[in-house]
Amino acid sequence: MALMITDECINCDVCEPECPNQAISLGKEIYEIDPARCTECVGHFNEPQCVQVCPVSCIPIHPEHVESQETLWAKYRRLQQTATAAAPPASA
Template sequence: MAYKISEDCISCGACESECPNQAISEGSSTYVINPDKCTECVGAHDSSKCAEVCPVDACQPDPARKETKEALLARYKKLHP
């Protein structure tokens, strides 16, 4: 499932450069994740980098976007042909 950034985000920017898919950008009040680019880091890393570096634990899996590992890997391959 794609990750999302909660209102706890303090816009430190640490997560943006960690994303292997350039899925993270600065939004109006918090940083935001484009769910069409988030692969939970599948294809690039063993764990979700944004969640690892976030100092306030604002990057969380979005339960509304459950996806299989195969679907996430397919997305990663499409993003990185």
């Protein structure tokens, strides 16, 4: 399942830096979550960090992007592989 930010968002800026997958960004009016990058923090934390810090509770499960735990783990692994491949080589 990916999460979504509803129009109750007050643009407080606390969710974006908490996302370990860089899935949250400022949209036209409110913050948005990219469902292709959202793993609900699977692989990083036990609970979605954006939900934990949101002061207005405006981050529910996105009804159009329901995913199983296995799918979320697969997405996490894919994102990690992409990040590793894109990282510059370590200097000696």
